[in-house]
Amino acid sequence: MPFVESLRCRECARTYPVEALHVCEFCFGPLEVAYDYDAIRSSISREKIAAGPPTIWRYADLLPASAEDPVDLGAGFTPLVRADRLAAELGLGELWLKNDTLNPTGSFKDRVVSVALTKARDLGFKVAACASTGNLANSVAAHAARAGMESIVFIPSDLEQGKIVTTAIYGGRLIAIDGTYDDVNRLCAELTSEQPTWAFVNVNVRPYYAEGSKTLAFEVAEQLGWQAPDHVVVPIASGSQLTKVHKGFNELYHVGLLDEEPHVRVSGAQAEGCSPVAVAFAEDTDIIRPQRPKTIAKSLAIGNPADGFYALDVVRKSGGAIGSVTDDEIVEGIRLLARTEGIFAETAGGTTIATLVKLAASGVVRPDERVVAYITGHGLKTIEAVSAVAQPTATIAPTLDAFNAAVGLPS
Ligand SMILES: *Cc1c(COP(=O)(O)O)cnc(C)c1O
Ligand SMILES: [Zn+2]
Numbered sequence: 001m002p003f004v005e006s007l008r009c010r011e012c013a014r015t016y017p018v019e020a021l022h023v024c025e026f027c028f029g030p031l032e033v034a035y036d037y038d039a040i041r042s043s044i045s046r047e048k049i050a051a052g053p054p055t056i057w058r059y060a061d062l063l064p065a066s067a068e069d070p071v072d073l074g075a076g077f078t079p080l081v082r083a084d085r086l087a088a089e090l091g092l093g094e095l096w097l098k099n100d101t102l103n104p105t106g107s108f109k110d111r112v113v114s115v116a117l118t119k120a121r122d123l124g125f126k127v128a129a130c131a132s133t134g135n136l137a138n139s140v141a142a143h144a145a146r147a148g149m150e151s152i153v154f155i156p157s158d159l160e161q162g163k164i165v166t167t168a169i170y171g172g173r174l175i176a177i178d179g180t181y182d183d184v185n186r187l188c189a190e191l192t193s194e195q196p197t198w199a200f201v202n203v204n205v206r207p208y209y210a211e212g213s214k215t216l217a218f219e220v221a222e223q224l225g226w227q228a229p230d231h232v233v234v235p236i237a238s239g240s241q242l243t244k245v246h247k248g249f250n251e252l253y254h255v256g257l258l259d260e261e262p263h264v265r266v267s268g269a270q271a272e273g274c275s276p277v278a279v280a281f282a283e284d285t286d287i288i289r290p291q292r293p294k295t296i297a298k299s300l301a302i303g304n305p306a307d308g309f310y311a312l313d314v315v316r317k318s319g320g321a322i323g324s325v326t327d328d329e330i331v332e333g334i335r336l337l338a339r340t341e342g343i344f345a346e347t348a349g350g351t352t353i354a355t356l357v358k359l360a361a362s363g364v365v366r367p368d369e370r371v372v373a374y375i376t377g378h379g380l381k382t383i384e385a386v387s388a389v390a391q392p393t394a395t396i397a398p399t400l401d402a403f404n405a406a407v408g409l410p411s
Helices: 037-043 046-050 056-062 084-090 109-122 135-147 161-168 181-194 206-223 240-254 276-282 308-318 327-341 347-361 379-389 400-407
Strands: 004-009 031-035 080-082 094-099 127-131 150-156 173-177 198-200 231-235 265-271 322-325 370-375
Touching: 031 206, 037 056, 037 240, 046 056, 046 206, 056 109, 056 206, 080 206, 084 094, 084 327, 084 347, 094 206, 109 127, 109 135, 109 198, 109 206, 127 135, 127 181, 135 150, 135 161, 150 161, 150 181, 161 173, 161 379, 173 181, 181 198, 206 240, 231 240, 231 347, 240 265, 240 308, 265 276, 265 308, 265 347, 276 308, 276 322, 308 322, 322 327, 322 347, 327 347, 327 379, 347 370, 347 379
Parallel strands: 094 370, 127 150, 127 198, 150 173, 231 265, 231 370, 265 322
Antiparallel strands: 004 031, 080 094
């Protein structure tokens, strides 16, 4: 926090005080946290980071909230695992998986929520709120409980049981809305002005929340021995995570933690049933046409993505691509990852892997690249997506004969 200078408009660069603000009053551009990078450069070092906690808070110098007393369930510093078996199936070389299924509530959202609620509490908020496609609700409810804050979270009513139950259990208020995420988000935007004492993590404290995703880049670089990968594949819902992963690698270089300037190609993954950014990429336009989502990848089902334009820009400028995959391909992606690497991902992870399969086949992701795929949520949250294809091999009577018959052994 000592290194935050202001909030700054991404479009017109006007600056604002470090408060619960998210849009520019002049041009309606989104606000972003601005840092004093010179001061960070003289404070930060690889050694200091290595001596920090095994969580996102080891990178506190590059985050907009104080690590003194964070709202913390242990988010971050998840394993980066080499995936040789999956790489072989895809004809790739050096492939790594950032296994963010292992966060406290089972998704990467714990990173952004830990930062957002720490900042919200510092700003004096006592109520944590959000509009969510599921994982954010889950994480906000858990972190609010941890912080002794009230929570009120809003979700589309058709979410998976694994997201509803794992949110409601923390005892906050969970409001299910008959509508899409975009309907939920619109209501929350209205509520933000009605309820100025609530911290909506993805609305009025969004600039702080979004910064938490940079830790996905910081950790990968540290885990690769302070090197950036050549190519990353990131799922897109609002597009925030993707843009911040890119920003994270560049920041490390600017503050002197990487020796070489990174040139990370950034590719995005969407479900065909909600692919507004992938469509704009394919049509080579800057105009993102909102869609009405219809996909099993509910955590990615944002039809009108707030950061879609910036995500497109990052992907194009970095030389990546954005792919989209069908629901059947998502299920196959989940199975492929589980079968080859022992990681069970939710539908967002299936989307990322299935997109990686396509990008590898088309030569966008190349065998000579060091590739990192971000696996952002745990499979136990979306059991219904795969329950039809993941059942017992056989159900038998408790006898040797029955077993032998079932597995084709002589009796
Ligand atoms: C929210 C979410 C994303 C995408 O996040 P954005 O920053 O909105 O693009 C990816 N994976 C999972 C599992 C998520 O819950
Ligand atoms: Zn502006």
